[in-house]
Amino acid sequence: MMPLVAVAHGSRDPRSARAVAAALDTVRAENPGLDVRLAFLDLNTPSVGRILDALAADGHRQVTVVPLLLGSAFHARVDLPALLREARLRNPRLEVLCSPILGDDxxxxxxxxxxxxxxxxxxxxxxxxxxxxxxxxxxxxxxxxxxxxxxxxxxxxxxxxxxxxxxxxxxxxxxxxxxxxxxxxxxxxxxxxxxxxxxxxxxxxxxxxxxxxxxxxxxxLADHDALARVIVARYTEAVNGTRVSRAA
Structure with a gap:
Protein backbone atom coordinates (compact mmCIF):
# COMPACT_ATOMS: atom_id res chain seq x y z
CA MET A 1 0.00 0.00 0.00
CA MET A 2 1.39 3.39 -0.98
CA PRO A 3 2.42 5.52 2.02
CA LEU A 4 0.36 8.59 2.86
CA VAL A 5 2.29 11.72 3.78
CA ALA A 6 -0.03 14.23 5.44
CA VAL A 7 1.46 17.72 5.23
CA ALA A 8 0.31 20.21 7.84
CA HIS A 9 1.04 23.92 7.94
CA GLY A 10 2.89 23.89 11.27
CA SER A 11 2.53 26.15 14.28
CA ARG A 12 4.50 27.46 17.25
CA ASP A 13 1.60 26.27 19.39
CA PRO A 14 2.07 22.58 20.29
CA ARG A 15 -1.70 22.05 20.44
CA SER A 16 -1.83 22.33 16.66
CA ALA A 17 0.56 19.46 15.99
CA ARG A 18 -1.13 17.34 18.65
CA ALA A 19 -4.55 17.88 17.09
CA VAL A 20 -3.33 16.91 13.62
CA ALA A 21 -1.47 13.89 15.00
CA ALA A 22 -4.66 12.74 16.72
CA ALA A 23 -6.57 12.96 13.42
CA LEU A 24 -3.89 10.81 11.78
CA ASP A 25 -4.20 8.29 14.61
CA THR A 26 -7.85 7.99 13.57
CA VAL A 27 -6.75 7.45 9.96
CA ARG A 28 -4.42 4.65 11.08
CA ALA A 29 -7.06 3.04 13.29
CA GLU A 30 -9.61 3.01 10.47
CA ASN A 31 -7.11 1.89 7.82
CA PRO A 32 -4.91 -0.87 9.25
CA GLY A 33 -1.78 -1.42 7.22
CA LEU A 34 -1.66 2.09 5.77
CA ASP A 35 1.70 3.76 6.38
CA VAL A 36 0.77 7.28 7.52
CA ARG A 37 3.46 9.91 8.07
CA LEU A 38 3.07 13.48 9.30
CA ALA A 39 5.22 16.30 7.89
CA PHE A 40 5.14 20.06 8.27
CA LEU A 41 5.65 22.98 5.93
CA ASP A 42 7.03 25.27 8.62
CA LEU A 43 7.71 25.74 12.33
CA ASN A 44 7.55 22.03 13.25
CA THR A 45 9.46 18.89 12.42
CA PRO A 46 9.78 16.60 10.55
CA SER A 47 9.87 18.59 7.33
CA VAL A 48 8.30 17.43 4.08
CA GLY A 49 11.73 16.83 2.54
CA ARG A 50 12.94 14.77 5.48
CA ILE A 51 9.92 12.45 5.37
CA LEU A 52 10.13 11.95 1.60
CA ASP A 53 13.88 11.29 1.79
CA ALA A 54 13.28 8.72 4.51
CA LEU A 55 10.61 6.93 2.48
CA ALA A 56 12.91 6.84 -0.55
CA ALA A 57 15.73 5.48 1.60
CA ASP A 58 13.38 2.74 2.82
CA GLY A 59 12.89 1.64 -0.78
CA HIS A 60 9.51 3.13 -1.56
CA ARG A 61 8.98 4.10 -5.19
CA GLN A 62 5.63 5.87 -4.84
CA VAL A 63 4.14 8.07 -2.14
CA THR A 64 1.01 10.16 -1.92
CA VAL A 65 1.07 13.59 -0.31
CA VAL A 66 -2.15 15.00 1.13
CA PRO A 67 -1.94 18.74 1.96
CA LEU A 68 -3.86 19.40 5.17
CA LEU A 69 -4.89 22.84 3.99
CA LEU A 70 -8.32 24.42 3.69
CA GLY A 71 -7.42 27.27 1.36
CA SER A 72 -5.51 27.65 -1.88
CA ALA A 73 -3.05 30.28 -0.70
CA PHE A 74 0.75 30.51 -0.87
CA HIS A 75 1.52 27.24 0.87
CA ALA A 76 -0.73 25.24 -1.43
CA ARG A 77 0.14 27.01 -4.68
CA VAL A 78 3.86 27.74 -4.29
CA ASP A 79 5.52 26.43 -1.16
CA LEU A 80 4.49 22.78 -1.18
CA PRO A 81 4.96 22.22 -4.96
CA ALA A 82 8.49 23.62 -4.66
CA LEU A 83 9.32 21.30 -1.75
CA LEU A 84 8.00 18.30 -3.68
CA ARG A 85 10.07 19.19 -6.74
CA GLU A 86 13.19 19.47 -4.59
CA ALA A 87 12.52 16.08 -3.00
CA ARG A 88 11.97 14.56 -6.43
CA LEU A 89 15.33 15.90 -7.64
CA ARG A 90 17.07 14.37 -4.64
CA ASN A 91 15.21 11.09 -5.11
CA PRO A 92 14.70 10.59 -8.85
CA ARG A 93 13.36 7.06 -8.39
CA LEU A 94 10.57 8.24 -6.11
CA GLU A 95 7.24 9.16 -7.69
CA VAL A 96 5.41 11.74 -5.62
CA LEU A 97 1.66 12.02 -6.12
CA CYS A 98 -0.07 15.01 -4.58
CA SER A 99 -3.78 15.23 -3.89
CA PRO A 100 -5.77 18.46 -3.91
CA ILE A 101 -6.08 20.34 -0.63
CA LEU A 102 -8.83 19.37 1.81
CA GLY A 103 -10.60 22.58 0.80
CA ASP A 104 -14.33 23.05 1.23
CA ASP A 105 -15.19 19.36 1.20
CA LEU A 221 -12.31 20.80 12.69
CA ALA A 222 -9.68 18.42 14.05
CA ASP A 223 -12.14 17.65 16.86
CA HIS A 224 -14.41 15.91 14.35
CA ASP A 225 -13.82 12.48 12.81
CA ALA A 226 -14.74 13.87 9.40
CA LEU A 227 -11.22 15.24 9.07
CA ALA A 228 -9.75 11.75 9.02
CA ARG A 229 -12.32 10.63 6.44
CA VAL A 230 -11.51 13.52 4.12
CA ILE A 231 -7.77 12.84 4.41
CA VAL A 232 -8.35 9.25 3.35
CA ALA A 233 -10.66 10.34 0.54
CA ARG A 234 -7.99 12.66 -0.87
CA TYR A 235 -5.41 9.89 -0.62
CA THR A 236 -7.70 7.43 -2.41
CA GLU A 237 -8.46 9.92 -5.18
CA ALA A 238 -4.77 10.46 -5.79
CA VAL A 239 -3.90 6.76 -5.74
CA ASN A 240 -6.73 6.00 -8.17
CA GLY A 241 -5.67 8.85 -10.42
CA THR A 242 -8.97 10.70 -10.21
CA ARG A 243 -7.55 13.89 -8.67
CA VAL A 244 -3.78 14.04 -8.61
CA SER A 245 -0.74 16.06 -9.56
CA ARG A 246 2.79 14.74 -9.88
CA ALA A 247 5.93 16.46 -8.69
CA ALA A 248 8.09 17.39 -11.69
Whole structure:
Protein backbone atom coordinates (compact mmCIF):
# COMPACT_ATOMS: atom_id res chain seq x y z
CA MET A 1 0.00 0.00 0.00
CA MET A 2 1.39 3.39 -0.98
CA PRO A 3 2.42 5.52 2.02
CA LEU A 4 0.36 8.59 2.86
CA VAL A 5 2.29 11.72 3.78
CA ALA A 6 -0.03 14.23 5.44
CA VAL A 7 1.46 17.72 5.23
CA ALA A 8 0.31 20.21 7.84
CA HIS A 9 1.04 23.92 7.94
CA GLY A 10 2.89 23.89 11.27
CA SER A 11 2.53 26.15 14.28
CA ARG A 12 4.50 27.46 17.25
CA ASP A 13 1.60 26.27 19.39
CA PRO A 14 2.07 22.58 20.29
CA ARG A 15 -1.70 22.05 20.44
CA SER A 16 -1.83 22.33 16.66
CA ALA A 17 0.56 19.46 15.99
CA ARG A 18 -1.13 17.34 18.65
CA ALA A 19 -4.55 17.88 17.09
CA VAL A 20 -3.33 16.91 13.62
CA ALA A 21 -1.47 13.89 15.00
CA ALA A 22 -4.66 12.74 16.72
CA ALA A 23 -6.57 12.96 13.42
CA LEU A 24 -3.89 10.81 11.78
CA ASP A 25 -4.20 8.29 14.61
CA THR A 26 -7.85 7.99 13.57
CA VAL A 27 -6.75 7.45 9.96
CA ARG A 28 -4.42 4.65 11.08
CA ALA A 29 -7.06 3.04 13.29
CA GLU A 30 -9.61 3.01 10.47
CA ASN A 31 -7.11 1.89 7.82
CA PRO A 32 -4.91 -0.87 9.25
CA GLY A 33 -1.78 -1.42 7.22
CA LEU A 34 -1.66 2.09 5.77
CA ASP A 35 1.70 3.76 6.38
CA VAL A 36 0.77 7.28 7.52
CA ARG A 37 3.46 9.91 8.07
CA LEU A 38 3.07 13.48 9.30
CA ALA A 39 5.22 16.30 7.89
CA PHE A 40 5.14 20.06 8.27
CA LEU A 41 5.65 22.98 5.93
CA ASP A 42 7.03 25.27 8.62
CA LEU A 43 7.71 25.74 12.33
CA ASN A 44 7.55 22.03 13.25
CA THR A 45 9.46 18.89 12.42
CA PRO A 46 9.78 16.60 10.55
CA SER A 47 9.87 18.59 7.33
CA VAL A 48 8.30 17.43 4.08
CA GLY A 49 11.73 16.83 2.54
CA ARG A 50 12.94 14.77 5.48
CA ILE A 51 9.92 12.45 5.37
CA LEU A 52 10.13 11.95 1.60
CA ASP A 53 13.88 11.29 1.79
CA ALA A 54 13.28 8.72 4.51
CA LEU A 55 10.61 6.93 2.48
CA ALA A 56 12.91 6.84 -0.55
CA ALA A 57 15.73 5.48 1.60
CA ASP A 58 13.38 2.74 2.82
CA GLY A 59 12.89 1.64 -0.78
CA HIS A 60 9.51 3.13 -1.56
CA ARG A 61 8.98 4.10 -5.19
CA GLN A 62 5.63 5.87 -4.84
CA VAL A 63 4.14 8.07 -2.14
CA THR A 64 1.01 10.16 -1.92
CA VAL A 65 1.07 13.59 -0.31
CA VAL A 66 -2.15 15.00 1.13
CA PRO A 67 -1.94 18.74 1.96
CA LEU A 68 -3.86 19.40 5.17
CA LEU A 69 -4.89 22.84 3.99
CA LEU A 70 -8.32 24.42 3.69
CA GLY A 71 -7.42 27.27 1.36
CA SER A 72 -5.51 27.65 -1.88
CA ALA A 73 -3.05 30.28 -0.70
CA PHE A 74 0.75 30.51 -0.87
CA HIS A 75 1.52 27.24 0.87
CA ALA A 76 -0.73 25.24 -1.43
CA ARG A 77 0.14 27.01 -4.68
CA VAL A 78 3.86 27.74 -4.29
CA ASP A 79 5.52 26.43 -1.16
CA LEU A 80 4.49 22.78 -1.18
CA PRO A 81 4.96 22.22 -4.96
CA ALA A 82 8.49 23.62 -4.66
CA LEU A 83 9.32 21.30 -1.75
CA LEU A 84 8.00 18.30 -3.68
CA ARG A 85 10.07 19.19 -6.74
CA GLU A 86 13.19 19.47 -4.59
CA ALA A 87 12.52 16.08 -3.00
CA ARG A 88 11.97 14.56 -6.43
CA LEU A 89 15.33 15.90 -7.64
CA ARG A 90 17.07 14.37 -4.64
CA ASN A 91 15.21 11.09 -5.11
CA PRO A 92 14.70 10.59 -8.85
CA ARG A 93 13.36 7.06 -8.39
CA LEU A 94 10.57 8.24 -6.11
CA GLU A 95 7.24 9.16 -7.69
CA VAL A 96 5.41 11.74 -5.62
CA LEU A 97 1.66 12.02 -6.12
CA CYS A 98 -0.07 15.01 -4.58
CA SER A 99 -3.78 15.23 -3.89
CA PRO A 100 -5.77 18.46 -3.91
CA ILE A 101 -6.08 20.34 -0.63
CA LEU A 102 -8.83 19.37 1.81
CA GLY A 103 -10.60 22.58 0.80
CA ASP A 104 -14.33 23.05 1.23
CA ASP A 105 -15.19 19.36 1.20
CA UNK A 106 -18.85 18.85 2.07
CA UNK A 107 -17.88 16.51 4.92
CA UNK A 108 -15.90 19.32 6.55
CA UNK A 109 -18.76 21.74 5.98
CA UNK A 110 -21.12 19.33 7.74
CA UNK A 111 -18.55 18.85 10.51
CA UNK A 112 -18.40 22.60 11.09
CA UNK A 113 -22.19 22.69 11.41
CA UNK A 114 -22.14 19.83 13.93
CA UNK A 115 -19.39 21.49 15.96
CA UNK A 116 -21.49 24.67 16.11
CA UNK A 117 -24.43 22.74 17.53
CA UNK A 118 -22.05 21.02 19.97
CA UNK A 119 -21.38 24.48 21.46
CA UNK A 120 -24.92 24.32 22.83
CA UNK A 121 -27.21 25.82 20.19
CA UNK A 122 -30.06 24.36 18.21
CA UNK A 123 -30.30 24.23 14.42
CA UNK A 124 -33.93 25.31 14.83
CA UNK A 125 -33.16 28.51 16.75
CA UNK A 126 -33.47 31.58 14.48
CA UNK A 127 -31.92 33.84 17.12
CA UNK A 128 -28.46 32.34 16.52
CA UNK A 129 -25.80 34.36 14.72
CA UNK A 130 -22.78 32.49 13.33
CA UNK A 131 -19.40 34.04 12.56
CA UNK A 132 -17.22 31.61 10.59
CA UNK A 133 -13.58 32.48 11.18
CA UNK A 134 -10.70 31.60 8.86
CA UNK A 135 -7.06 32.60 9.01
CA UNK A 136 -7.32 35.03 6.11
CA UNK A 137 -5.11 35.53 3.09
CA UNK A 138 -3.57 38.34 1.05
CA UNK A 139 -5.35 36.77 -1.94
CA UNK A 140 -8.94 38.06 -2.23
CA UNK A 141 -9.84 34.87 -4.11
CA UNK A 142 -8.88 32.74 -1.11
CA UNK A 143 -10.93 34.89 1.25
CA UNK A 144 -13.86 34.80 -1.15
CA UNK A 145 -13.69 30.99 -1.14
CA UNK A 146 -14.09 31.03 2.63
CA UNK A 147 -16.98 33.46 2.36
CA UNK A 148 -18.76 31.01 0.05
CA UNK A 149 -18.47 28.27 2.67
CA UNK A 150 -20.60 30.20 5.17
CA UNK A 151 -24.03 29.71 3.53
CA UNK A 152 -23.24 26.01 3.10
CA UNK A 153 -22.49 25.64 6.81
CA UNK A 154 -25.82 27.19 7.83
CA UNK A 155 -27.84 25.45 5.10
CA UNK A 156 -30.78 23.49 6.48
CA UNK A 157 -30.78 25.40 9.76
CA UNK A 158 -32.78 28.38 11.07
CA UNK A 159 -29.57 30.42 11.29
CA UNK A 160 -30.27 33.26 8.90
CA UNK A 161 -27.63 35.55 10.41
CA UNK A 162 -24.17 34.39 9.39
CA UNK A 163 -20.94 36.04 8.38
CA UNK A 164 -17.35 35.26 7.48
CA UNK A 165 -14.51 36.82 9.49
CA UNK A 166 -10.74 36.51 9.63
CA UNK A 167 -8.15 36.15 12.37
CA UNK A 168 -5.49 38.14 10.51
CA UNK A 169 -5.63 41.53 8.80
CA UNK A 170 -8.26 40.54 6.24
CA UNK A 171 -11.71 42.06 6.66
CA UNK A 172 -14.12 41.70 8.28
CA UNK A 173 -12.37 41.17 11.59
CA UNK A 174 -13.78 38.90 14.27
CA UNK A 175 -14.98 41.81 16.39
CA UNK A 176 -16.67 43.66 13.54
CA UNK A 177 -18.42 40.51 12.29
CA UNK A 178 -19.77 39.67 15.75
CA UNK A 179 -20.88 43.26 16.32
CA UNK A 180 -22.73 43.28 12.99
CA UNK A 181 -24.48 40.01 13.80
CA UNK A 182 -25.53 41.35 17.19
CA UNK A 183 -26.88 44.55 15.65
CA UNK A 184 -28.82 42.49 13.11
CA UNK A 185 -30.82 40.93 15.95
CA UNK A 186 -28.94 37.76 16.86
CA UNK A 187 -29.27 37.16 20.59
CA UNK A 188 -26.76 34.31 20.82
CA UNK A 189 -23.56 34.33 18.81
CA UNK A 190 -21.26 31.46 17.86
CA UNK A 191 -17.69 31.92 16.71
CA UNK A 192 -16.96 28.92 14.52
CA UNK A 193 -13.44 28.19 13.23
CA UNK A 194 -12.89 27.30 9.60
CA UNK A 195 -9.51 26.08 10.84
CA UNK A 196 -8.17 22.59 11.30
CA UNK A 197 -6.57 22.95 14.71
CA UNK A 198 -6.20 25.26 17.69
CA UNK A 199 -3.26 27.62 17.73
CA UNK A 200 -2.14 31.18 18.22
CA UNK A 201 -4.37 32.63 15.49
CA UNK A 202 -7.44 30.87 16.84
CA UNK A 203 -6.56 32.16 20.30
CA UNK A 204 -6.38 35.67 18.82
CA UNK A 205 -9.83 35.22 17.30
CA UNK A 206 -11.27 33.98 20.59
CA UNK A 207 -9.69 36.89 22.47
CA UNK A 208 -11.34 39.32 20.06
CA UNK A 209 -14.69 37.72 20.86
CA UNK A 210 -14.35 38.14 24.62
CA UNK A 211 -15.58 41.73 24.54
CA UNK A 212 -18.84 40.75 22.81
CA UNK A 213 -21.65 39.41 25.03
CA UNK A 214 -23.30 36.01 24.55
CA UNK A 215 -20.62 34.44 22.36
CA UNK A 216 -20.13 30.69 22.29
CA UNK A 217 -17.02 29.20 20.71
CA UNK A 218 -17.10 26.06 18.57
CA UNK A 219 -14.24 23.56 18.36
CA UNK A 220 -11.82 23.35 15.46
CA LEU A 221 -12.31 20.80 12.69
CA ALA A 222 -9.68 18.42 14.05
CA ASP A 223 -12.14 17.65 16.86
CA HIS A 224 -14.41 15.91 14.35
CA ASP A 225 -13.82 12.48 12.81
CA ALA A 226 -14.74 13.87 9.40
CA LEU A 227 -11.22 15.24 9.07
CA ALA A 228 -9.75 11.75 9.02
CA ARG A 229 -12.32 10.63 6.44
CA VAL A 230 -11.51 13.52 4.12
CA ILE A 231 -7.77 12.84 4.41
CA VAL A 232 -8.35 9.25 3.35
CA ALA A 233 -10.66 10.34 0.54
CA ARG A 234 -7.99 12.66 -0.87
CA TYR A 235 -5.41 9.89 -0.62
CA THR A 236 -7.70 7.43 -2.41
CA GLU A 237 -8.46 9.92 -5.18
CA ALA A 238 -4.77 10.46 -5.79
CA VAL A 239 -3.90 6.76 -5.74
CA ASN A 240 -6.73 6.00 -8.17
CA GLY A 241 -5.67 8.85 -10.42
CA THR A 242 -8.97 10.70 -10.21
CA ARG A 243 -7.55 13.89 -8.67
CA VAL A 244 -3.78 14.04 -8.61
CA SER A 245 -0.74 16.06 -9.56
CA ARG A 246 2.79 14.74 -9.88
CA ALA A 247 5.93 16.46 -8.69
CA ALA A 248 8.09 17.39 -11.69
Missing amino acids: ERLVAAARELITASGVSVDDPSIGVAVCAVGSRRPEANRATELVVPRIVAGTAWTRASVCFATSAEPSVGSALDALSRSGASVLVLAPWMLAPGLLWDRACAAAESVPYVRVAAT
